[in-house]
Amino acid sequence: MVIRELHGWPSTAEEAEAIQDRLRPMLELDVPGPVAPRTVAGLDVSYAGDGGGTGTPLAAAAVVLDGATLEVVEESVAVGTAAFPYVPGLFAFRELPTLLEALRGLTTTPDLLVCDGFGVAHPRRFGLACHLGVLTGLPAIGVGKTAFVGAYEEVGARRGDASPLLDGGEVVGRVLRTRDGVKPVFVSVGHRTDLDTACRNVLALTPEFRLPETTRRADRLSRDALSSRGIG
DNA sequence: GCGACAG
């Protein structure tokens, strides 16, 4: 896959926000998403010390699964350091450089990117999934474990039940139950997909546990990468 | 103005 070059890197929150505002117009949001993706890449990052400021060691993992069988097709890990302090709304700038390095290590060009965190369910409608989507040109979605922006009504107790995530009068995502009686996840569109397809894909990637297999695999790989290199 | 705030 061709990954857009990172221009300058922000040194202040204002610069980071300006980058988000400049890239947001490049989003393709009202397009149908990949219905039966051949391959799906899961992305996740693990940290070594406290994840507060810049410079913290981290490992980013990209794991490609067969969209139909959910078997691992390819894996890639990259180690680096947090490139920005943790600021809600600017989270992507922390792990973007290392995540892109992990993606560059893949031979496969996945049909879909599944990110930890959010897409347009974001204060400026440009979360990590949007950023990665624009930089790679690939369909991307965000799957968050906790709420960030938006309000929603209680979700039904069964797998597949969902309720819209509303922010500022618009639907920015969907709260989706992936397992009976288990806390739901927050799905939002990142790039080149619609919300319905995004949720269908999340359910397809979640046959057994709360989180998508893509996320679980990437989480384990990034964690192992730290410990096996003596960083954990 | 005050608090809340993805990972």
Add this chain to the structure above:
DNA sequence: ATCTTGTCGC
């Protein structure tokens, strides 16, 4: 994100 014991359940 990470620091952590015990505990319930498949």
